[in-house]
Amino acid sequence: MAEVIAQEKQGGSKQRKKLIRVDMTPMVDLGFLLITFFMFTTNFTKPNVMDLGLPAKDPNHRPNDKVIDVKNQVTFILGKDNRVFYHQSSKEDLNTGNLKETNFSGINITKIISEAYNNAPNKENFTIIIEPTDDANYKNFVDVLDNIAISKKERYGVTDIKPWEKKVYEELTQ
Structure with a gap:
């Protein structure tokens, strides 16, 4: 020493x-x-966490096979290049004419949600469906969730894009 x-x-x-x-x-x-x-x-960066309002599990709940009426829902399809499309159409009625495009401005998406809610025949069952494509980015998904939170609608779901919707979406993006 x-x-x-x-x-x-x-x-x-x-x-x-x-x-x-x-x-x-x-x-x-x-x-x-x-x-x-x-x-x-040491933590170099703090993790960012987003709160998703998920429903609690009800032990007495039985699965329901009822399909939500197309007028009681609005579907947002998140595409590539920051594009977002929406519709309120059934499988048979959806075409390139009624799959509309908007942008991620908070005013536009919130306005679309409000209009669809006001036109819904059964407002307590109104549901917002988000369908991100494989080309969508995470920021756009978060933007849509933020707009849903701003519009104060609690019923929403996230699912994969259906084949019949993907076909019409691809026709528009070609």
């Missing part, structure tokens, strides 16, 4: 000067251990 070296001074006096040499190897080891400890215990 430390070493004392006795050295005689040259010259006339007989005074001895002691030089102390400290070995710094253990201190360097301790420094690396501290650096490693702080690197492993």
Whole structure:
């Protein structure tokens, strides 16, 4: 660890000067251990968490096979290049004429949701359906969820795009 070296001074006096040499190897080891400890215990970025309002499980609930009427729902299809389409059509009625496009402006999506809600025959069953395609990005998905929260509608679902919707979507994006 430390070493004392006795050295005689040259010259006339007989005074001895002691030089102390400290070995710094253990201190360097301790420094690396501290650096490693702080690197492993520090959070560099905080995780971002988004609250999804999921319903509680009801033990007495039985599955319901009722299909939501097309006038009681609005479906948003999130596409590539920040494009969003919406419709209120059934499988048989959907075509390129009634699959409409809008943008991610909060005013537009909230307005579409409000209009669909006001025209719904059964307002307590009004549902918003979000169908992201494989080309959609996460930011657009979050934007739609934010607009749903702004419009204060609690019934929404996220599902895969159906084949008949994908066919019409691809016709529009070609």
